[in-house]
Amino acid sequence: MAVKNRRIFLKQTSLLGMGLITAPLSLTKGKCSLTPPQTQGPFYPLQFPLDQNNNLTVIDGHKKAAFGETIVIRGCVLTEDCQPLRARVEIWQACASGRYNHDYDPNPAPIDPNFQYWGYATTDDQGKYSFITIKPGGYPVTDDWVRPPHIHFKITAPKLPPLITQLYFSEEEKLNQKDRILQRVPPHQRNLVMMDLKADDSLKVRNGQFNIILNQTPELV
Numbered sequence: 745m746a747v748k749n750r751r752i753f754l755k756q757t758s759l760l761g762m763g764l765i766t767a768p769l770s771l772t773k774g775k776c777s778l779t780p781p782q783t784q785g786p787f788y789p790l791q792f793p794l795d796q797n798n799n800l801t802v803i804d805g806h807k808k809a810a811f812g813e814t815i816v817i818r819g820c821v822l823t824e825d826c827q828p829l830r831a832r833v834e835i836w837q838a839c840a841s842g843r844y845n846h847d848y849d850p851n852p853a854p855i856d857p858n859f860q861y862w863g864y865a866t867t868d869d870q871g872k873y874s875f876i877t878i879k880p881g882g883y884p885v886t887d888d889w890v891r892p893p894h895i896h897f898k899i900t901a902p903k904l905p906p907l908i909t910q911l912y913f914s915e916e917e918k919l920n921q922k923d924r925i926l927q928r929v930p931p932h933q934r935n936l937v938m939m940d941l942k943a944d945d946s947l948k949v950r951n952g953q954f955n956i957i958l959n960q961t962p963e964l965v
């Protein structure tokens with residue numbers, strides 16, 4: 745998708761708002777199930793991009809858009825009682841080749857100079873947020889471990905402990921099953937950090953939903 749088209753596409757998705765979120769929330773006994781935390785990993789940005797928004801596929805001033813498959817992620821940030829939260833949602837991830845824009849990433853895969861790698865969104869009064877990004881590539885960690893495509897999330901809301909977690913793609917079953925980070929999540933909670941990508945004629949790109957449920961228990965000091 746060319747830069748111009750992606751900008752038009754971003755406008756269209758803004759106009760669409762979040763009205764297309766129809767998937768049911770993860771309800772347990774009338775409550776929303778807490779999103780399990782996961783490790784932050786080593787590649788949280790050391791420097792943040794100048795272009796700071798929720799569209800990681802286009803960088804201001806660049807003629808080319810990011811390489812790879814554009815996807816849309818939409819969801820809500822909610823309490824355990826399924827009430828919407830005003831929150832800041834940060835994401836960071838590898839580009840389509842599986843490389844982070846980070847000094848300590850040893851992966852020899854090429855960096856994509858047109859990918860934003862990090863972005864943030866703020867939720868509206870219904871708790872809704874959205875991102876336009878690229879489906880990340882997997883990357884090797886050891887000789888016998890390849891991390892599946894995943895996106896790192898950090899969610900902060902006033903007066904609540906922050907949540908750091910990772911989101912996976914259900915279509916990457918083989919790599920997901922062997923991933924040492926995902927396997928630390930209790931089996932019955934893994935569906936809470938798993939996203940289905942679905943075609944959507946109105947958006948013309950695949951999109952998925954990730955609802956995030958924050959723990960309201962104050963942090964013990």
Ligand SMILES: [Fe+2]
Pocket residue numbers: 785787838891894896
């Ligand atoms: Fe990662």
